[in-house]
Amino acid sequence: MKKVPLSFYQRKDVVKIAKELLGKIVVTNFEGKVTSGRIVETEAYAGITDRASHSFAGRRTARNEHMYSSAGTAYIYICYGMHQMLNVVTNDKEIPDAILIRAVEPIEGIEIMLQRTGKARADKTLTRGPGNVGKALGIFKHHSGLYLLDEEIFLLDDSKKMPDENIGISKRIGVESAGEDALLLYRFYVKGNKYVSGKNY
DNA sequence: CCGGGGATTATCT
DNA sequence: GATAATCCCCGGC
Numbered sequence: 001m002k003k004v005p006l007s008f009y010q011r012k013d014v015v016k017i018a019k020e021l022l023g024k025i026v027v028t029n030f031e032g033k034v035t036s037g038r039i040v041e042t043e044a045y046a047g048i049t050d051r052a053s054h055s056f057a058g059r060r061t062a063r064n065e066h067m068y069s070s071a072g073t074a075y076i077y078i079c080y081g082m083h084q085m086l087n088v089v090t091n092d093k094e095i096p097d098a099i100l101i102r103a104v105e106p107i108e109g110i111e112i113m114l115q116r117t118g119k120a121r122a123d124k125t126l127t128r129g130p131g132n133v134g135k136a137l138g139i140f141k142h143h144s145g146l147y148l149l150d151e152e153i154f155l156l157d158d159s160k161k162m163p164d165e166n167i168g169i170s171k172r173i174g175v176e177s178a179g180e181d182a183l184l185l186y187r188f189y190v191k192g193n194k195y196v197s198g199k200n201y
Numbered sequence: 202c203c204g205g206g207g208a209t210t211a212t213c214t
Numbered sequence: 215g216a217t218a219a220t221c222c223c224c225g226g227c
Contacts, residue, residue: 081218
């Protein structure tokens with residue numbers, strides 16, 4: 001299986017890329033512990049024009065600095081003081097587009113994921129929702145800035161095509177304070193997959 | 202299955 | 215000092 005190439009991330013249309021990330025496989029390899037899962041839910045955050053984006057209106061701080069990195073960088077931040085959220089940075093350097101990985105379907109290293117999350121069983125909550133994805137894959141804020149073509153966090157493409165009729169589209173979750181931008185249809189998910197968060201599947 | 206509310210702290214004002 | 219791109223548990227049905 002091949003890594004998702006840099007050219008995939010370098011394109012300009014972050015919403016299109018968010019949709020195309022469905023079906024790709026996220027792998028983490030930290031200290032010899034390999035865990036992976038198939039992406040089943042994503043959300044696009046469209047840089048400086050998107051009121052729901054951390055980089056809206058060009059806001060740039062220590063937290064969101066990696067949104068401005070070149071395509072194929074991981075942007076990880078802490079939400080609600082405890083959840084580690086994994087994003088994929090797209091578009092040119094200095095253009096802060098990113099895609100939040102909201103849910104994956106576990107593939108490899110399920111025992112490790114159970115240890116990390118403290119769960120007794122591998123049920124649908126193991127990797128459902130962005131906070132759980134970060135926890136199961138062992139992702140922390142200090143991993144922000146890693147390059148997705150290196151060996152610690154990367155994406156694989158198994159060449160299976162995700163048919164359009166299997167893809168659901170909706171507004172994003174938890175961004176009510178973004179005004180009218182909260183209505184944008186920037187969330188994509190695999191219809192019927194039990195790991196998709198929310199009730200919308 | 203569904204809704205309400207508490208947890209918990211980095212980050213920004 | 216307020217907010218946050220969330221999660222879990224609990225009670226009710």
